[in-house]
Structures are given as C-alpha cells and as structure tokens.
Amino acid sequence: MWTSPEAVIAILGMALVTFVIKAGGLLLANRLPQHGFAAAWLKHIPGAVLASLVAPALVTGSAAEVIAAAVTTLVYVTTRSLFPAMAGGVLAVYLARLWLAA
Amino acid sequence: MSDAATPRFSDPFFAGARACIPVVISVAAYGVVWGVLARGAGVSLLEVxxxxxxxxxxxxxxxxxxxxxxxxxxxxxGPLILAALIINLRYLLLTATLRPLFRPGQQVKGALTMFIVSDETWAITLGAMAKGRGTAAFLLGGGVLAYTTWLATAVIGHTLGSAIDDPRSYGLDFAFTATFLVLLLGMWKGKGDVIPWLVAALAAIVTAKMIPGSWYILIGGMVGSLAGAIADKVRHVD
Structure with a gap:
C-alpha cells in the first residue's frame, strides 16, 4: 500500500498548519507577547503534551514499564543521549517482562 | 546596506551548516528512531x-x-492536524526572534525561509546572532543540512524497521514511551516545569480512563500548559 487520500489530507493539513505557525511568528513578531501569561502558556505546551503521552502508558502498563521508565531516565540523565537511553529502556522492559512472567 | 553581511551567499550558508553539525547528529538519531516507529505504526514509505x-x-x-x-x-x-497545530504553537515564539535577519521589504522571503526552521537550527542561529554572525543564509545553511538529514534518516529508519517482525516480543513497543520520555527530559528547564508536567500527567491519566481515543494527549497538554502559565504568573507576582 502506497498511501490513501485520508493520509494525504492529514499530512497536507499538518504541513499547512505547521508552516502557517512558523511563518506567522516571523510576520507577527512585533505584535506577539514575548513575556507574560500568553508567552508562558505557549512555552509550556510541548512539555505538557509529552508528559500527557508518557503518563497513561506508565499507569496502565505493568511493573515492567515502570521499571523500564526508571532505567530510561537514569541512562538519559547520565549520558544525555537518545540511543543509549532508549536501548536501556527496551532491554529493561524485555528482561522485566521475562522476570515477571517467570 | 550592510555589505559585510552580503558579499557572498555561500560563506555564511556553509558556516551555518558547519555550526549545526553537532545538533544535526541528534536530529539524525531522532530521524532513524522516528522512521522505525513510523513503520511499526503502519505509515508507508511514501507517507514517511x-x-x-x-x-x-x-x-x-x-x-x-x-x-x-x-x-x-x-x-x-482532525485530531492529527489539531495535535500538530497545538504542539507547534511554540514556533510562534521561536520564529518571532528571527525577525532581525530580514529587512522590512523581505517579508515574503522571510516567511518562506521559516519552513526550514527547527528547534535545533533556531537555537544555533540565535546564538550566532548574539555574536553578530547570524544571517538569513546562515539559518538556511543549518536548515538545509537538518532538513536533508531528517528526511534521509527517516527513510533509513523505515527501511531498517522491516527487519523487525513482532516488536512486542523484543520489548520494542516500549521504544515509543522511552522516546517520549527522553524528549520530555530533554525539555527540562528547572523547577518551573514540575507543575505543568505533573498537572498534564494527572489530567491525561484521568482523561484516558474517561474518554476513549487520543483526546487525553490534547486535554493533558492544554490543562498542563495552562497550569504552568498560572504557576509562572503567581511566582512572578509574589
């Protein structure tokens, strides 16, 4: 399967809103709040969205996911790089599932 | 009329690309991971x-x-487009800071250039601007390098992904959560992040239990970021 009309519409829509925002920031530069409530709100959005993605996955998962999340965090804080942290997390969840199933 | 900044286009263009090499390595890592996960999520190569x-x-x-x-x-x-809109809203603030790179008559050129801006190249360009070396060509140089790397590594990741038949049996389903967790940890700026992240997490958990589908991502994101802004305001007023 190459693609579908639905996927093309979704991707073009995502591309359009992303470009409009990026260009909008430049064009509206003199009218946008650089400080204050609205600026603080915009600044906090990405972190809040990512926290929303992670939290339910950890709560609904087994103890294996929680252990693996702790390992991922530990490796990332130590190495500051994506690959070792992700590999550590995946390995931890694999071993923890074997251990919990035993 | 700043002749010093516009003698040749290629000098600042390649300077920008060179300055962005360290962050582009990280872009490449995320690109491969995104490609692998995209294949797992059922996204075709053409869609990637x-x-x-x-x-x-x-x-x-x-x-x-x-x-x-x-x-x-x-x-x-709808949710796909809405999610892209909300997550990318922060770019309003990022690209606004690049205004000094363009003269008042260069609005269209500037707006088109913004397509190539990413968090990584924005940060490097802003650093160069502070030292007087940041120009539109510098931004474009880093942007083109990051763009081609992101596209190429996503294709590589999607191709590598075919080697994995059942992700769950190797624990690879956790790669998603691990990547989001790493992205989140990388955004840590200090204690001001505790409240928005905690409120977002709680709101998302409650919403995920009550409403089917993926609304918990958007609801958690909006409630958490508002809580963060309110907390910031309270702290500054006191």
Missing part, C-alpha cells in the same frame, strides 16, 4: 517521505505516530 518532507517538525511527527491507524477509514484526520 511526505510527512518528514512537508511537515518537518519532530515532536509533532512523533505524536502523529501515536494517533495513526493502519486503516485509512479510521484515520483521525
């Missing part, structure tokens, strides 16, 4: 090329994979 080539926004593309469905009829088009 279209999304990385046209949307070109890392966090939004990772979130899109979480919403993606393999059957076109159930693809949540």
């Amino acid at each position: 090329i279209m999304m990385s080539g046209l949307v070109f926004a890392g966090s939004a593309q990772f979130v899109a994979l979480d919403l993606w469905t393999t059957t076109p009829a159930t693809l949540p088009i």
Whole structure:
C-alpha cells in the first residue's frame, strides 16, 4: 500500500498548519507577547503534551514499564543521549517482562 | 546596506551548516528512531517521505505516530492536524526572534525561509546572532543540512524497521514511551516545569480512563500548559 487520500489530507493539513505557525511568528513578531501569561502558556505546551503521552502508558502498563521508565531516565540523565537511553529502556522492559512472567 | 553581511551567499550558508553539525547528529538519531516507529505504526514509505518532507517538525511527527491507524477509514484526520497545530504553537515564539535577519521589504522571503526552521537550527542561529554572525543564509545553511538529514534518516529508519517482525516480543513497543520520555527530559528547564508536567500527567491519566481515543494527549497538554502559565504568573507576582 502506497498511501490513501485520508493520509494525504492529514499530512497536507499538518504541513499547512505547521508552516502557517512558523511563518506567522516571523510576520507577527512585533505584535506577539514575548513575556507574560500568553508567552508562558505557549512555552509550556510541548512539555505538557509529552508528559500527557508518557503518563497513561506508565499507569496502565505493568511493573515492567515502570521499571523500564526508571532505567530510561537514569541512562538519559547520565549520558544525555537518545540511543543509549532508549536501548536501556527496551532491554529493561524485555528482561522485566521475562522476570515477571517467570 | 550592510555589505559585510552580503558579499557572498555561500560563506555564511556553509558556516551555518558547519555550526549545526553537532545538533544535526541528534536530529539524525531522532530521524532513524522516528522512521522505525513510523513503520511499526503502519505509515508507508511514501507517507514517511511526505510527512518528514512537508511537515518537518519532530515532536509533532512523533505524536502523529501515536494517533495513526493502519486503516485509512479510521484515520483521525482532525485530531492529527489539531495535535500538530497545538504542539507547534511554540514556533510562534521561536520564529518571532528571527525577525532581525530580514529587512522590512523581505517579508515574503522571510516567511518562506521559516519552513526550514527547527528547534535545533533556531537555537544555533540565535546564538550566532548574539555574536553578530547570524544571517538569513546562515539559518538556511543549518536548515538545509537538518532538513536533508531528517528526511534521509527517516527513510533509513523505515527501511531498517522491516527487519523487525513482532516488536512486542523484543520489548520494542516500549521504544515509543522511552522516546517520549527522553524528549520530555530533554525539555527540562528547572523547577518551573514540575507543575505543568505533573498537572498534564494527572489530567491525561484521568482523561484516558474517561474518554476513549487520543483526546487525553490534547486535554493533558492544554490543562498542563495552562497550569504552568498560572504557576509562572503567581511566582512572578509574589
């Protein structure tokens, strides 16, 4: 399967809103709040969205996911790089599932 | 009339590309991971090329994979676009700071150049601007390097992904959560992040239990970021 009309519409829509925002920031530069409530709100959005993605996955998962999340965090804080942290997390969840199933 | 900044286009262009090499290595790592996960989520190679080539926004593309469905009829088009809009809203603040790179008469050129801006190249360009070396060509140089790397590594990742038949049996389903967790940890700026992240997490957990679908991502994100802004305001007033 190459693609579908639905996927093309979704991707073009995502591309359009992303470009409009990026260009909008430049064009509206003199009218946008650089400080204050609205600026603080915009600044906090990405972190809040990512926290929303992670939290339910950890709560609904087994103890294996929680252990693996702790390992991922530990490796990332130590190495500051994506690959070792992700590999550590995946390995931890694999071993923890074997251990919990035993 | 700043002749010093515009003798040749290629000098600042390649200077920008060179300055962005360290962050582009990280872009490459995320690109491969995104490609592998995209294949796992049922995104075709053509769709990977279209999304990385046209949307070109890392966090939004990772979130899109979480919403993606393999059957076109159930693809949540509205939520996909809405999620991209909300996650990318922060670019309003980022690209606004690049205004000094363009003269008042260069609005169209400037707006078109913004397509190639990403968090990484924005940060490097802003650093160069502080030292007087940041120009539109510098930004474009870093941007083109990051863009081609992101596109190429996503294709590589999607191709590598075919070697994995059942992700769950190797624990690879956790790669998603691990990547989101790493993206989140990388955004840590200090104690001001505790309240928005905690409120977002709680709101998302409650919403996920009550409302079917992926609304918990948007609801958690909006409630958490508002809580963060309110907390910031309270702290500054006191």
